[in-house]
Amino acid sequence: MSLIVPPMPAPAPAADEIALQTPRQALLTHLARQSPVVAAPIFLSALAIAAVASREVPRGWALGWLVLVCLVLALRSVVLPRLARPGPASEATRMRVALAMSVVNGLVLGSAVVFAPWLHTVELAVVTIVLMFVSAGVVSTNLGYRPMLLAYLVPSVGSLVLVWALVGPAGSTPEMRGLGIVVAILVGLFALSLLAMGRRAWQQHVQAIAARHEQQRLTRELGAALARAEAANRAKTHFLAAASHDLRQPMHTLSLFGAALLMRPLDERSREIAQHMDGALRVLGSQLDALLDVSRLDAGVVRAESLNFALGDFVQRLCRDMQPVARARGLGLELDIEGGQHVCTDPLLLERIVRNLIDNALKYTERGQVTVRLRPIGERLELSIADTGRGIPEHEQARVFEEFYQLGNPGRDRERGLGLGLSIVRRLADLLGIELALKSIFGSGTTVTLQLPVVAAAEAAPRPAPPSAEALRGCRVLVIDDELTVRSGMHALLESHGCVVSLAADGAEALAAAHRSQPDIVLADLRLQDDESGIDCIHRLRQLWPDLPALLISGDIAPARLRQAHDTNLRLLHKPVDADLLRAAMVDALDA
Structure with a gap:
């Protein structure tokens, strides 16, 4: 007016x-x-x-x-x-x-x-x-x-x-x-x-x-449109959580039996079949892990733990790990590093970012190479991943960071994932405060750059050696899961490690089994039948043995469930659990 x-x-x-x-x-x-x-x-x-x-x-x-x-x-x-x-x-x-x-x-x-x-x-x-x-x-x-x-x-x-x-x-x-x-x-x-x-x-x-x-x-x-969008987003999250949970249960069982099978003496042909099965499960597991990453970020339970480390050594290791993937696709993976400056950030989350970017570049490059370059720019380090792929049209460049968006994949080739990789990259970069930029020329390739501040080098703590296969021999393990096939798979895997295994489907059975043989560690599914949770079972067992080590295992990726587990300070492993990761987590819990 x-x-x-x-x-x-x-x-x-x-x-x-x-x-x-x-x-x-x-x-x-x-x-x-x-x-x-x-x-x-x-x-x-x-x-x-x-x-x-x-x-x-x-x-x-x-x-x-x-x-x-x-x-x-x-x-x-x-x-x-x-x-x-x-x-x-x-x-x-x-x-x-x-x-x-x-x-x-x-x-x-x-x-x-x-x-x-x-x-x-x-x-x-x-x-x-x-x-x-x-x-x-x-x-x-x-x-x-x-x-x-x-x-x-x-x-x-x-x-x-x-x-x-x-x-x-x-x-x-x-x-x-x-x-x-x-x-x-x-x-x-x-x-x-x-x-x-x-x-x-x-x-x-x-x-x-x-x-x-x-x-x-x-x-x-x-406001009405935002409410509809939020409702749709909640419905999507609920659907993904439910679908992921239902898929993770049988996958978890298969991975347990597969890991147990690979630890047995097999003839060459049978071992090859078992390895192919394990590889297929790992691919599917990585796709479900992408859904999990999104849910964990939505739930706000991802916490950055910064460490001081040399970024050049870090990038060299990642490129060395990715070389077999590049060779399998007939591509070159080149590394160009200038200087040995240090950064201070979360190495695990940064590894997730860089692996996703390199993996994405390899997936969308048909010929040529992917170049990973690290160079100092003033008080910052610039890490770039450049490919010689088809490039991204200008009007599509903002959308590549959206969830489930894939460019040039009309057939929805599962080898290219679910379209979540760059969405996770953007969210993790925001969480770590890393500057993320994308530059692409259609027909000439794409370059994604990360910029991190340089810090003074600090003395690195020695890395603990991975636990040996004998580390769990004789360990008394109580497994609580309402799925019979999961209990059977866990029993087969843990027995192959030399563990003494007790099985329970709910809290009552867990208490009875614990009274028969006091466990050294508890592995409990987060969500059990009749609204019972593994958290409740662990709390009841800890009333008898307050310092009892325990791990939660779940196929549920709903943000509310993830927050609930995070608030208990219990370590949460997600189905399907890798056998090596499970063994390492059990050893860590027992040592703590």
Whole structure:
């Protein structure tokens, strides 16, 4: 809302107060807010007129007129706020009362012209200027609403026109009559200009109210759209969590039996079949792990643990690990390292980022090579992964970081994953505070760069040696899982490590088995039947043996479940669990 005339500035009504009001309702609100603001300028103006008039008329008359002005101001301060509040009176009735107040205000202030026959030219000119000053302020006070503006201008400014045209100042000569007519015309023109300004002010007010109504409508529509999008996102998360859980259960069983099978003596052909089966399970497991990464990031349970390490050595190891994949695809994997600077970040999360980027570059490069380059740039290290693939069209480049988006994979080739790799990269880069940039020319390849701050080298802690196959021999393990096939698979795998295994389907069976043979460690499924959880089972067992080591194993990736497990400070392994990872986690828990 624009205020057209500045003599009596006043704050516009708050947007939230008038957003759903009509223009006239908003005007009533504005009048109520303006009433205490304009009282002081009007009183000072009336005081100036009374002071000028008291020099020529009896002071009692001037004082009486000033008291009358004050009474009108007091009446306005009581009536106008009530008009703004909703009540039984209709809007039309309240507007008529406000209009009457404008008439009273104009009549009382305009009645100052009764002093004109006693005022000389200079004194009458002062009264005229003061009344015109107040009239200019009325435009902003009434937001230019024409009926209300006329209700004030006609008695106040109109009386000035008549006085100058017909009466004139005291002691005026016939020659002065012409000057009085000129002044009357100028005052009349000023009143017309105020009406024109008022018309524009009212139009702007109406347009502002319409814009606020439109803004409210758009805000409601946007809110509804956001609610639908959030509901769809929750449904997607729920579906992915449920689907992942149902897929992970049999996969976990297969991986357990597969790992147990590979530890047995097999002929060459059988071992080859078992290895192919294990490889297929690992591919599928990596795709489910991508869903898990997204859910863990959504749940906010991923915490960065920064370490000081040489980035060059780190990148060399990753490239060495990825060389077999590159050779299998007939591609070159080149490494170009300048300097041996250190960085301080989470090496595991950074490895997830870099592996995803290299893997993605190898998947989308049909011929040529992928180049991993590390070079210092000022106080930062820039790690870039450049490929000679097909490149990404400019209009698609922002979308490659979206979930489930894949470029150039209409057949949904599963070897290319689920389209989550770059989404995970972006989220992890944000978590670690790493600058991530993508540059691609369609038909010429793509380069993704990471920038990390350089830090001073620190003495590295020695890495613990991986646990041997004999580390768990003789260990008493209690497995709690409501799936018979999972219990059987865990039994086969753990027995191959030399463990003594007890099995339980729920908390009651777990307590009974524990009383028969006190376990050294518990492996519990997070979600059991009948709303029972592995967390509850572990807590009950720890009431008997407070320091009992325990691990949670789950195929559930729902963010709420992940947060629940994270809050217990129990280590959570996700199905399908890699046999080496399970052995290492058990050894860590026992050592702790």
